[in-house]
Amino acid sequence: MDRSIVIGRLGAQLDAAASGADWDGLDLAVRDLARQLRALAVKGPWSAAERVALRRLRAAHDRAAQTGATAAADLQARMDEMRDNKEGWIAYALAGETEPGENVQ
Numbered sequence: 001m002d003r004s005i006v007i008g009r010l011g012a013q014l015d016a017a018a019s020g021a022d023w024d025g026l027d028l029a030v031r032d033l034a035r036q037l038r039a040l041a042v043k044g045p046w047s048a049a050e051r052v053a054l055r056r057l058r059a060a061h062d063r064a065a066q067t068g069a070t071a072a073a074d075l076q077a078r079m080d081e082m083r084d085n086k087e088g089w090i091a092y093a094l095a096g097e098t099e100p101g102e103n104v105q
Contacts, residue, residue, distance in 0.1 A: 011060035018064035
């Protein structure tokens with residue numbers, strides 16, 4: 001039985017989740033990856049085609065990890081910016097509350 005198709009599907013799941021910024025889907029795909037690879041490995045030695053598919057899977061995993069790391073860094077930068085501007089936002093909000101006739105319904 002050629003396991004290359006299954007291995008290819010695993011890589012496609014990683015690529016699809018990462019490129020779609022589907023972080024929950026990526027988390028599930030990565031969590032399930034080790035279990036599925038162990039199940040495939042017990043079926044005997046890898047053929048040459050399967051080893052090629054495994055290298056492609058490794059590359060898909062690396063791309064997904066890089067995509068996640070980049071998204072995490074972007075989110076951290078946004079959160080840092082929000083934290084750095086927190087005092088200004090509070091001052092702006094408080095200034096609006098002290099204007100006569102403002103916030104009256």
